[in-house]
Amino acid sequence: MVLVPATALGAPALSLDLGGDGDQLAMTLQLVLLFTLLSFGPSILIGMSAFVRMVIVLSFVRQAVGTQQMPPNQVIIALALFLTSFVMMPTLQEVHRTAVVPYLADDSTAFEAMRDGFEPLRGFMMRQTREKDLALFVGISNQPRPATPADVSAQILIPAFLISELKTAFQISFMIYIPFLVLDMVVASILTSMGMITLPPILISLPFKLMIFVLVDGWNLLISSLIRSFQ
Numbered sequence: 001m002v003l004v005p006a007t008a009l010g011a012p013a014l015s016l017d018l019g020g021d022g023d024q025l026a027m028t029l030q031l032v033l034l035f036t037l038l039s040f041g042p043s044i045l046i047g048m049s050a051f052v053r054m055v056i057v058l059s060f061v062r063q064a065v066g067t068q069q070m071p072p073n074q075v076i077i078a079l080a081l082f083l084t085s086f087v088m089m090p091t092l093q094e095v096h097r098t099a100v101v102p103y104l105a106d107d108s109t110a111f112e113a114m115r116d117g118f119e120p121l122r123g124f125m126m127r128q129t130r131e132k133d134l135a136l137f138v139g140i141s142n143q144p145r146p147a148t149p150a151d152v153s154a155q156i157l158i159p160a161f162l163i164s165e166l167k168t169a170f171q172i173s174f175m176i177y178i179p180f181l182v183l184d185m186v187v188a189s190i191l192t193s194m195g196m197i198t199l200p201p202i203l204i205s206l207p208f209k210l211m212i213f214v215l216v217d218g219w220n221l222l223i224s225s226l227i228r229s230f231q
Contacts, residue, residue: 033110047158048121050087050230052165053172054080057226060173064180065213066206083223087230094120118154125161126152128168128230133160172229176222180209 045051058076071079085092099117102108108116126149137156138145146152187205191197212218 049084051084053169054083056169057172064177065209066202091120091124129161129164133163
């Protein structure tokens with residue numbers, strides 16, 4: 001590739017030789033685009049999947065039980081990632097079938113593969129997004145009201161999906177937090193009536209909360225409720 005700017009003053013010509021032919025240059029640009037997309041991988045994982053709801057609810061459960069850093073953050077993130085992959089597996093399989101396979105077979109271009117691969121994700125996000133949140137971003141963007149779900153653009157759907165996920169996660173966390181809060185209040189009232197004001201109620205309530213959580217098989221109930229909330 002040679003770039004020669006023309007000048008009216010007769011200045012020396014400037015040439016830029018990148019070397020290689022057009023195919024090599026196109027391959028280099030594709031690699032740059034691929035690595036750029038990979039850098040957005042964490043944002044895509046967080047913004048277009050079930051990860052937000054999972055990690056928020058699991059974090060609130062740890063706070064409700066009062067175990068401070070147990071389970072540690074690494075365990076919470078790992079569990080949220082595996083649960084997200086479990087919930088998103090049907091959608092990812094559809095993305096692979098409709099976008100990845102045709103692209104690898106040279107039946108579609110990279111742009112067509114990205115467009116086709118977004119459709120299963122669009123369906124997943126639309127099922128979890130409230131109409132009120134969609135209307136909010138449609139109104140802010142001053143775009144016409146979409147006639148069908150397929151007309152909703154990604155710049156509207158993704159932030160609306162995130163807001164809906166945050167609300168749903170906080171609703172689930174609130175329902176989980178209430179029983180543990182009631183137990184803390186009961187223990188605090190008993191300690192106050194006994195005159196043991198200086199004794200922190202958390203020291204007494206923590207073993208009881210752990211025992212109750214284990215006896216009711218809390219992790220099983222929590223995970224099953226989280227997964228069913230996407231169905």
